[in-house]
Amino acid sequence: MSRHRLDYQSHRATLERECDLIVAVSGDELDLPVPTCPQWRLSDLLAHLGDVFTFFRTQLETATPESPCEPGSRGVPAGTDLVEWFEVAAAELQSTLDGHDREEPCWNWSGEDLTADWVCRRMALESAVHRYDAELSVGSPTSLDRDLAVDGIDEWIGVHLATDVPESPNASLGGVLCLACSDHEAAWTVEVTAGRLRWREGRGPADAVLVGTASDLYLYCWNRRPLETLELTGNRAVAAAWSSLTV
Numbered sequence: 001m002s003r004h005r006l007d008y009q010s011h012r013a014t015l016e017r018e019c020d021l022i023v024a025v026s027g028d029e030l031d032l033p034v035p036t037c038p039q040w041r042l043s044d045l046l047a048h049l050g051d052v053f054t055f056f057r058t059q060l061e062t063a064t065p066e067s068p069c070e071p072g073s074r075g076v077p078a079g080t081d082l083v084e085w086f087e088v089a090a091a092e093l094q095s096t097l098d099g100h101d102r103e104e105p106c107w108n109w110s111g112e113d114l115t116a117d118w119v120c121r122r123m124a125l126e127s128a129v130h131r132y133d134a135e136l137s138v139g140s141p142t143s144l145d146r147d148l149a150v151d152g153i154d155e156w157i158g159v160h161l162a163t164d165v166p167e168s169p170n171a172s173l174g175g176v177l178c179l180a181c182s183d184h185e186a187a188w189t190v191e192v193t194a195g196r197l198r199w200r201e202g203r204g205p206a207d208a209v210l211v212g213t214a215s216d217l218y219l220y221c222w223n224r225r226p227l228e229t230l231e232l233t234g235n236r237a238v239a240a241a242w243s244s245l246t247v
Helices: 008-026 042-062 082-098 116-138 146-167 214-221 236-244
Strands: 176-181 187-193 196-201 208-212 231-234
Touching (some): 008 146, 042 116, 082 116, 146 176, 146 187, 146 196, 146 214, 176 214, 176 236, 208 214, 231 236
Parallel strands (some): 176 208
16 A cells, blocks of 8 residues: 555545535536536536445445446436535445445455445545536635645556556557655656556656646646646656546
8 A cells, every 4th residue: 555545534534525615615606617627517516426426335335346336326316406415425425434444345447456445535536626626616726635635646646547558558658757746755756658557656767757736736637737837847748648648
């Protein structure tokens, strides 16, 4: 396990906090567009995230790590208040997580770490990024918690890239990239060539180096912050390719 990974209770607390913030900023603004999610409005963001919560609550409850289980229903029922539905979906997921030990079995799409711990981490990070989206929609975006963002970069590399890159034989950065946090000692050196991922923690020789706050680096991974937000040394094309490796 990465030394940057937060524990189960930290992820659980993050999930609750970020969901509360999403509800607080959404309010009566559900028709506002989400700049970081083209063609979405805030109503779409809440519907998407609530549906994700329902799906993973079902995985936790069925505890069948071999294959996913489809929830009894998906989407927002007709005539239902969207914000109230989202709050219930979030509360039910949180309650289900509270009733599980971190090592209890649960399916996830990565095929690795098939436990409730994986789900708790993923839901916390998913909620944090979408909280940023929601705040951006209303014009008041705030940074992610530093330690959570460090954890998020680690997950982006060790889970998302590790899952997606082998399925994309043409995936390439065009060189070695180093990511270094300006507000934390964390750094990563990454190479992607012909669908193969190599990475390690720490600084190392690289064709491009990106330095920024952990929040800005993590949000850049998910195309939420522009490259210009970060301090770049070296090959711009390598740095620009970073956020296009997965979605």
